Amino acid sequence: MELLIVTLALGLISFIIPRNNIKLFGLMGSLVSAGVAIFHLLNFDSTAPLTTLYENHTLPFGMTFHIGYDGLGLLMIMLTNLIIPIILLSNYNNSKTSESSLFHALVFLMQFGLLGVFSAEDGILFYIFWEFTLIPIFLILYWFGNGTNKILLKFFIYTLIGSLGMLLSFIALRTHATSFDYVDLVAAKLPAKKACWIMSGIMLAFAIKIPVFPFHTWQPDTYTSAPMSATMLLSALMLKMALFGMIKWMLPLAPEGIADLKWLVLILSVVGLLYAAVMCIRMNDIKRLFAYASISHLGLIAAGIMIFTKDALVGASVQIVNHSIIAVGLFLIAEILESRLNTRNMSEMQGTATLAPKFGFWFAVIAFASVSIPFTAGFIGEFTLLKELTDFNPWIGILSSTTLVFGAVYTLRAYQLSMFGAPKNEIFEDLRWNEIAVFFILSIAVVVFGLFPHLISDLVGPSLDRILAIFNAPTSL
Amino acid sequence: MEAIIILFLTGIIALFLGIFKQPKLTTVSSILGLVAAGIVQYFPLDILSDKYNILEFGDAGNAFVILALMITALIILSGDKGFQEDKSHVGDYHALLLFSLSGGIILIGFKDIFMFFLGLEILSIPLYVLAGAKRQSKESSEAAVKYFFMGAFATCILLFGVALIYGSTQSFELEKILEFTAENPVGPIFYVGLLFILASFLFKVGAAPFHFWVPDVYQGSPTVFMGYMSSVVKLVGVFAFVKFFRIAFDNVHEFWTILIAVLIAISMFIGNLSALVQTKFKRLLAYSSITNGSYALMSILYQGSVQDSSLWIFMVGYGMSVVALITISTIVNDERDEISSLKGIGYKNPLIGLVAIVALLSTSGIPPFTGFFGKLMIFSAVWVNYPWLIILALINSAIGVYIYLRLIMTILSKENSETTSKLSITILQQGVLISCLVILTFGWVFLAGWK
Numbered sequence: 001m002e003l004l005i006v007t008l009a010l011g012l013i014s015f016i017i018p019r020n021n022i023k024l025f026g027l028m029g030s031l032v033s034a035g036v037a038i039f040h041l042l043n044f045d046s047t048a049p050l051t052t053l054y055e056n057h058t059l060p061f062g063m064t065f066h067i068g069y070d071g072l073g074l075l076m077i078m079l080t081n082l083i084i085p086i087i088l089l090s091n092y093n094n095s096k097t098s099e100s101s102l103f104h105a106l107v108f109l110m111q112f113g114l115l116g117v118f119s120a121e122d123g124i125l126f127y128i129f130w131e132f133t134l135i136p137i138f139l140i141l142y143w144f145g146n147g148t149n150k151i152l153l154k155f156f157i158y159t160l161i162g163s164l165g166m167l168l169s170f171i172a173l174r175t176h177a178t179s180f181d182y183v184d185l186v187a188a189k190l191p192a193k194k195a196c197w198i199m200s201g202i203m204l205a206f207a208i209k210i211p212v213f214p215f216h217t218w219q220p221d222t223y224t225s226a227p228m229s230a231t232m233l234l235s236a237l238m239l240k241m242a243l244f245g246m247i248k249w250m251l252p253l254a255p256e257g258i259a260d261l262k263w264l265v266l267i268l269s270v271v272g273l274l275y276a277a278v279m280c281i282r283m284n285d286i287k288r289l290f291a292y293a294s295i296s297h298l299g300l301i302a303a304g305i306m307i308f309t310k311d312a313l314v315g316a317s318v319q320i321v322n323h324s325i326i327a328v329g330l331f332l333i334a335e336i337l338e339s340r341l342n343t344r345n346m347s348e349m350q351g352t353a354t355l356a357p358k359f360g361f362w363f364a365v366i367a368f369a370s371v372s373i374p375f376t377a378g379f380i381g382e383f384t385l386l387k388e389l390t391d392f393n394p395w396i397g398i399l400s401s402t403t404l405v406f407g408a409v410y411t412l413r414a415y416q417l418s419m420f421g422a423p424k425n426e427i428f429e430d431l432r433w434n435e436i437a438v439f440f441i442l443s444i445a446v447v448v449f450g451l452f453p454h455l456i457s458d459l460v461g462p463s464l465d466r467i468l469a470i471f472n473a474p475t476s477l
Numbered sequence: 478m479e480a481i482i483i484l485f486l487t488g489i490i491a492l493f494l495g496i497f498k499q500p501k502l503t504t505v506s507s508i509l510g511l512v513a514a515g516i517v518q519y520f521p522l523d524i525l526s527d528k529y530n531i532l533e534f535g536d537a538g539n540a541f542v543i544l545a546l547m548i549t550a551l552i553i554l555s556g557d558k559g560f561q562e563d564k565s566h567v568g569d570y571h572a573l574l575l576f577s578l579s580g581g582i583i584l585i586g587f588k589d590i591f592m593f594f595l596g597l598e599i600l601s602i603p604l605y606v607l608a609g610a611k612r613q614s615k616e617s618s619e620a621a622v623k624y625f626f627m628g629a630f631a632t633c634i635l636l637f638g639v640a641l642i643y644g645s646t647q648s649f650e651l652e653k654i655l656e657f658t659a660e661n662p663v664g665p666i667f668y669v670g671l672l673f674i675l676a677s678f679l680f681k682v683g684a685a686p687f688h689f690w691v692p693d694v695y696q697g698s699p700t701v702f703m704g705y706m707s708s709v710v711k712l713v714g715v716f717a718f719v720k721f722f723r724i725a726f727d728n729v730h731e732f733w734t735i736l737i738a739v740l741i742a743i744s745m746f747i748g749n750l751s752a753l754v755q756t757k758f759k760r761l762l763a764y765s766s767i768t769n770g771s772y773a774l775m776s777i778l779y780q781g782s783v784q785d786s787s788l789w790i791f792m793v794g795y796g797m798s799v800v801a802l803i804t805i806s807t808i809v810n811d812e813r814d815e816i817s818s819l820k821g822i823g824y825k826n827p828l829i830g831l832v833a834i835v836a837l838l839s840t841s842g843i844p845p846f847t848g849f850f851g852k853l854m855i856f857s858a859v860w861v862n863y864p865w866l867i868i869l870a871l872i873n874s875a876i877g878v879y880i881y882l883r884l885i886m887t888i889l890s891k892e893n894s895e896t897t898s899k900l901s902i903t904i905l906q907q908g909v910l911i912s913c914l915v916i917l918t919f920g921w922v923f924l925a926g927w928k
Contacts, residue, residue, distance in 0.1 A: 061783060061854055124853065128844035135838065142889060149886050153879065160843075160878050164871045171857040171867070 001053045003040060003077065004067070004115050006033050011108030017101050023092060026104040030085040033111065037081035046071050046462045053119060062179040066121040070463035075317060075456065076118040076244050083236050083324055084111050086441060090332045091229040092434040094339075097144050103229075110136040110233060117241050123170040123180040126249065130205075131163055133238060140230045147225030158218040162208035169201030173253065185253050186470055192256045199257035202250045203265065209242035210298050212265070213272025223291035224344070228335035231287070235294045235331065236324040243298070243320055246305045247313060252470050258308070265306045270399050273299030277406035281413065285344045287334040289414055290327075293370070296407065297323050300400055304385035307392045313464045314457045315384030321449060321456060322369075322377035329366035329442045336435065337418060340428055346414060351423030356430040360419050362439040367415045369446045371408045377449035478532055478586075479522050480514040480542065481579045487511070488575035495568010500561045504553065507571045511550045514582075518542050532586035537785035541585050541716050544789065548708050548796045549578050555804040555909040556701030570610065573603035574705060581713040585720075589650040590639050593721065597635070597681070600710065601628050607702040608694055620697025627690045631680040638673025641666050642725075651724040658728040671726055675733060678721070682714040682770050685744040692751075695763035696814070703759055704803035707766040708796040715773045719788065722777055734778055738866050741778075744771035745873040752880050757814045758806055762799070765880070768873060769795050769840065772855060775866070779858045787858060791851025794839050794920060798848060801836035801913035805829055805888075808902050816884065821893040823885075826900060832910045833888045837881040839917045842874050847920020 010029040052068035116129030177188035208215045276295035283289040304312045353360030372378030390397025487510025494503040560567045580599025587593040609621025645667040646657040680687040748768030755761040776788040811818040823830025839846035
C-alpha cells in the first residue's frame with residue numbers, strides 16, 4: 001500500500017514546495033519511491049499467485065477495492081519507479097519544466113496512476129487508474145508543451161473513446177460475473193460471440209494507446225509537440241499500460257474471443273510496424289522519426305502478445321523493458337539536438353559529432369541498442385518475438401523480421417545525418433553531467449538485461465504460467 | 478414533515494429580517510434553518526409524521542432531502558455576495574428559495590397525487606418569481622414569463638392526466654393505483670392519463686421533446702437561481718418522476734419504459750449537440766443540464782436496490798459540479814456571460830482552476846471523480862435491458878468530454894481576459910469551492926457508506 005501512498009503524497013507535497021528547491025526534491029522523492037519498489041522486489045515471493053497490498057470487498061454493486069501484484073505487475077511497477085527518476089534526471093537542466101512545482105506534482109500523480117494500473121486487481125479500479133493517468137499527462141502537455149489545442153483535444157478524445165470501449169466491455173462482462181474482481185471476471189464463462197465483442201471493446205482501448213495501425217494518428221503530433229519529459233512518460237510508461245493490459249486483462253478476461261481477433265490484431269500490428277518503419281526512412285524530423293520508430297517497435301510486441309505462448313510473452317516482457325529504456329534515450333537525444341540547434345530537421349544538423357564527441361559516442365551507444373545488436377536486451381526480446389512469430393506463421397515472421405533491417409536503416413541514417421559530415425553549426429555544447437549519467441545508466445541497463453535476460457524472465461515466468469493456465473487457447477484456427 | 482415546517486418558518490423569518498434590512502443576519506438564519514432541517518430530517522422527532530401519514534421518506538428519501546438541503550445551502554452561500562448588494566430584496570430571495578425548497582421536500586416524500594401536486598406547485602411558483610429577479614434585464618423578464626406560461630401549461634396537462642387516472646382507478650394514492658392496475662384491466666383512458674402525466678414530467682425535468690424552455694429560462698435567470706433550478710429542481714424532479722412512475726404505473730411498465738428510453742436518447746443528443754456550438758456559459762450549462770438530466774432519468778428504466786443509490790450518487794456528482802460552475806460564474810460576474818471571459822481564470826487563481834478541472838471532469842464522467850461512479854452505476858444497471866441506450870450514452874459521454882475539455886482549456890489558459898484580471902473572491906465562495914472539491918474528489922466514500 002505504501003507503494004501507492006508514497007507517490008500520491010509526493011505529488012501533493014510537490015504543489016507547495018518552493019520553486020528553487022523543487023528540482024532536488026523531485027529527484028530525491030522519485031528515488032524514495034524507487035527505493036520502496038526495490039524493497040518490494042527484495043521481499044517478493046514469485047511462487048505466490050498474488051501479493052495482495054490491500055483488499056476490501058464490502059463496496060456495493062460488485063465493485064471491490066483490491067490491489068496487489070504478481071510477477072508481471074511487479075516488473076511494471078519496478079519499471080515505472082526506476083524510469084521516473086531517470087526521466088527527472090534527464091530533465092534536470094530543462095529550466096522550463098524542472099523548476100516548476102506544478103510539473104513535478106503532475107509527474108508524481110502520473111506515477112501514482114501508473115502504479116495503480118499495474119497493481120489493480122479489479123476491473124473498475126483498473127479503469128479508474130487507467131483514465132486517471134490521462135489527466136496529469138494532459139495538463140503537462142497543455143501547460144508545458146507547445147501543441148495546439150487541436151492536437152491536445154485529439155489526443156484526449158481519441159484515447160478516451162478507446163477507454164469508453166473498455167468500460168462498456170467491463171459493464172457487459174459484469175452481467176456474467178459475480179463482481180468486478182479480477183478473479184471473478186476471469187472465471188466468467190462467455191458465449192463466443194459475446195466474448196468477441198467484449199474483447200474488441202477492451203482491445204480498442206489498448207490499440208489506441210499502443211498505438212496499433214490505423215489508430216496511431218494521434219501519436220506523432222502529440223509526441224512532437226510535447227515537452228521531452230512528457231514524451232518520455234508517454235512512450236516509456238504510458239503505452240506500456242496497454243501492453244501490460246493486453247497480457248493481464250484482455251486475453252484472460254475473454255479467452256473465447258481470441259480465435260476471432262487473433263488474425264485481425266496480428267495483421268494490423270504487422271502492417272503498422274512495416275508502415276511506421278517505412279515512414280521513418282523518409283523522415284527528416286528527428287523527434288517525429290523516433291515517434292514512428294516507437295510505433296514500429298510496439299507493433300512487434302503487440303503482435304507477439306497475440307500469439308500468446310510462454311516464449312512470446314517472455315520476449316514481450318523483455319522488449320517492454322528494453323523499449324522503455326531505449327525510448328528515454330532516444331527522446332533525450334532528440335531533445336539535446338533540438339534545444340541546442342533550435343531545429344528538429346536532421347538535414348540542418350550535420351557534423352555534430354566533431355563538435356561534441358561525447359554526445360556522438362553516447363548517441364552511437366543508444367542507436368546500437370535501438371537496432372538490437374547482440375548483447376543488448378533488444379536482441380533477446382526481438383529475437384524471441386520473431387522466432388515465435390515465425391513458428392506461428394512463416395509469412396508473418398518474415399514480414400516482421402524486416403523491422404530489424406528497416407530499424408537499422410532509419411536509426412543509422414538518423415545518426416549519419418545528424419552526426420557526420422562537415423559541421424554546419426559553429427558551436428554545440430557537449431553533454432552535461434546529468435545527460436552523461438542518464439546515458440550511462442541506460443546503456444548499463446540495456447547490456448545487463450541483454451546478458452542476463454533471466455532477471456526478467458524469472459520474475460514474470462510464474463505469473464505468465466498462471467495466465468496461460470487459465471487461458472485455454474485453441475491452438476489451431 | 479418537521480423539516481418542511483422549519484424551512485417554511487425560516488423563510489418567513491428571512492422575510493421579516495429583509496424588512497429590517499439585515500442582510501448578514503438573513504444569511505445566517507437561512508443557513509441555520511437549513512442545517513436544522515437536515516438534522517430533524519435525519520433524526521426524526523416524530524411529533525407530526527405519525528398522526529397524518531401523508532409523507533413518507535425512508536432512507537433513500539432522507540438521503541435525497543439532505544442532498545437537496547446541502548446543495549441549497551451551498552448555493553445560498555455562493556450567491557451571498559450578490560444578495561448583500563441588493564439590500565432591499567435579500568430577504569425575498571432567501572424566503573423564496575426556502576419556500577421552493579420546502580415544496581421540493583414534499584415532492585420527495587409524497588405518497589399520493591394530492592401531496593405531489595402541492596409539492597410541485599410550491600416548488601415552482603417561487604421559481605417563476607426568482608427567474609425574473611433581475612428586473613432591469615429584458616432576458617430575465619422573458620425567462621420569468623416564459624417559465625411561468627410553460628409551467629402553467631404543464632400543470633394543466635398534469636391535472637388533466639391526474640383526472641383521467643383518478644377516473645379509471647378511483648384513487649389518488651400511488652399504492653392503491655398500483656393495486657388497482659394489478660387486479661383490474663385498465664382502459665385507454667388510463668393510458669391517455671399516463672401519457673399526460675408523462676408529458677408534464679418531461680417538461681418539468683427538461684427532457685426532449687419538452688426542453689425548449691430550458692436554455693432561454695436558464696440564460697435569463699440570475700446565475701444563482703439558475704444553479705438552483707438545474708441542480709435541486711432537477712434532483713427532486715427526477716426523483717419524483719422515478720418514484721411516481723415506478724410505484725403507480727409499475728404494472729404497465731412495458732408501455733412506458735421503451736418510450737422513455739427513446740426520449741432519453743433523443744434528449745442526450747439534443748443537449749450535447751446544441752452545447753457544442755454555444756458561446757454563452759449559462760446556455761452551455763443549460764444544454765448540459767438537458768443531457769445530464771437524461772442520464773439521471775435513465776434510473777427510471779430499472780428497478781431494485783440500486784435504483785435510489787445510483788440516482789443519488791449521480792446527483793451528488795452533478796449537483797456539486799453545477800454548484801462549482803455557477804460559483805465560478807458568479808465570481809467572474811461577466812454581464813455578457815461569454816465563455817471567453819473565463820479565459821485564464823484557472824491559471825490566475827489555482828483554487829478556481831483546480832475546482833473547474835474537477836467539476837468539469839466529474840460531469841464528463843472521468844474517474845476518479847464522483848460523477849463517474851454515478852454514471853457507472855446507472856449505465857451498468859440499464860445495460861441489462863437497454864444495451865443500445867448505453868452505447869448511445871457512451872457516445873454522448875465522448876461528445877461531452879470534448880465540450881468540457883474545451884472549457885477546461887479556456888479556463889486554464891495562460892493568457893488572461895479583461896474580466897479575469899480583476900477577480901474578487903469572498904471567503905464564503907472559497908468555502909463553497911473547497912467543499913465542492915472535497916465532495917467531488919472523495920465521492921467514492923459515499924459508495925461505501927450507502928446501505
